[in-house]
Amino acid sequence: MRLLMIGDIVGRSGRRAIKGNLSELKREFDLDLIIANGENAAGGSGITKDVAQELFFAGVDVLTMGNHVWNIKEAYEYINRESRIIRPANYPPGTPGTGSNVFETRRKVKVAVINLAGRVFLQSLDCPFRKVDEILPEVKKAAQVVVVDFHAEATSEKIAMGWYLAGRVSAVVGTHTHVQTADERILPGGTAYITDLGMTGPLDSVLGVKKEIIIEKFKSQLPQRFVVASGPYQFNAVIIDIDEYTGEANFIQRIQNYEE
Numbered sequence: 001m002r003l004l005m006i007g008d009i010v011g012r013s014g015r016r017a018i019k020g021n022l023s024e025l026k027r028e029f030d031l032d033l034i035i036a037n038g039e040n041a042a043g044g045s046g047i048t049k050d051v052a053q054e055l056f057f058a059g060v061d062v063l064t065m066g067n068h069v070w071n072i073k074e075a076y077e078y079i080n081r082e083s084r085i086i087r088p089a090n091y092p093p094g095t096p097g098t099g100s101n102v103f104e105t106r107r108k109v110k111v112a113v114i115n116l117a118g119r120v121f122l123q124s125l126d127c128p129f130r131k132v133d134e135i136l137p138e139v140k141k142a143a144q145v146v147v148v149d150f151h152a153e154a155t156s157e158k159i160a161m162g163w164y165l166a167g168r169v170s171a172v173v174g175t176h177t178h179v180q181t182a183d184e185r186i187l188p189g190g191t192a193y194i195t196d197l198g199m200t201g202p203l204d205s206v207l208g209v210k211k212e213i214i215i216e217k218f219k220s221q222l223p224q225r226f227v228v229a230s231g232p233y234q235f236n237a238v239i240i241d242i243d244e245y246t247g248e249a250n251f252i253q254r255i256q257n258y259e260e
Helices: 011-029 049-058 073-081 128-139 155-165 211-220
Strands: 002-006 033-037 062-064 100-104 110-117 145-151 171-175 185-187 191-194 199-202 233-242 249-258
Touching: 002 011, 002 145, 002 171, 011 033, 011 049, 011 199, 011 233, 011 249, 033 145, 049 062, 049 073, 062 110, 100 128, 110 128, 128 145, 128 155, 145 155, 155 171, 155 191, 171 233, 185 249, 191 233, 191 249
Parallel strands: 002 033, 033 062, 110 145, 145 171, 171 191
Antiparallel strands: 002 233, 100 110, 185 191, 199 233, 233 249
16 A cells, blocks of 8 residues: 655645645555645644645545644634544643544555654653553554654654654654655664655745744844745655555655645
8 A cells, every 4th residue: 555644734835735736646656545744734833624624625634733733722623523633642631632543545444643742842741652652552453554643853753763663663754844854764674764754835935934034033033923935835745655464664755846
C-alpha cells in the first residue's frame, strides 16, 4: 500500500497547494491514504470546521495537528466529534478529540494514525515516548500498519523517537519546523523515517509568515503581529510504500512541488 504524508498546511496558500496537487498525485502514485498536518491551515494558526471540510473535500483523508490545535476555540467541539482529525495524544486526559484512530483505505487495509507532540522548546506535556508505549498495544489489535506524526521542534527529539519506534511502527515522520529535511530513510525493522516533512504553504515567506515581518522582528527584537504570506506556494510531502501484511515500510521518497 502507498501513503502520502503532507507537511504542515499553512493558510490559504497551503490549501491552494492541496487542491493543486492531490488529484495528479493520486493518479500518478495510486495513493491509498492521504494524511496531512493541518494545525496551521486556518489563517496560519489553528483549524476550523470549514477549513477542515475544505481539505477533506480536496482529498485529504486524515488531518493531524500540533501545538496550535487549540488556537481557535470554536473548533473544540468539532475536533471532539470529527474522527478524521487527530490531535497530539500526550495532551492531558479530558482534552477534546483523540490522539489516535484507525482508518480503512479504499482497498480495505486498516491504518492506525498516532499524533504526538514533542516537549523540547514546546509545552510541557506528558512524555511522548511513554504515551506511544501506552497506545501501540491497542492500535495494533486493529491495524498492522501504524504511522506516527511527531510534531516537535528539536531534531534530536525527533531522531530519538524514530529510533525508539524502529521496527515497531511503519513510519515516523516529523512535523512543526516547516523546513523539509533530506534524511529520509528506512530504519531497521522496516520503519520509514524523516525528521521533518516540511511545509505546504507560501514559498516566498519565513516559515509561512510574511518575510518582512520576521526580518523586522529579528532586527528590532520587538513583538510583531504575524501575517501569513501570499503568492506562489510550495508543496512538501513524502510517499511511503508499506507491506500491508507485515506493516514494514520498504520505500520513502520526498516530494517538493512548487507553483510556477
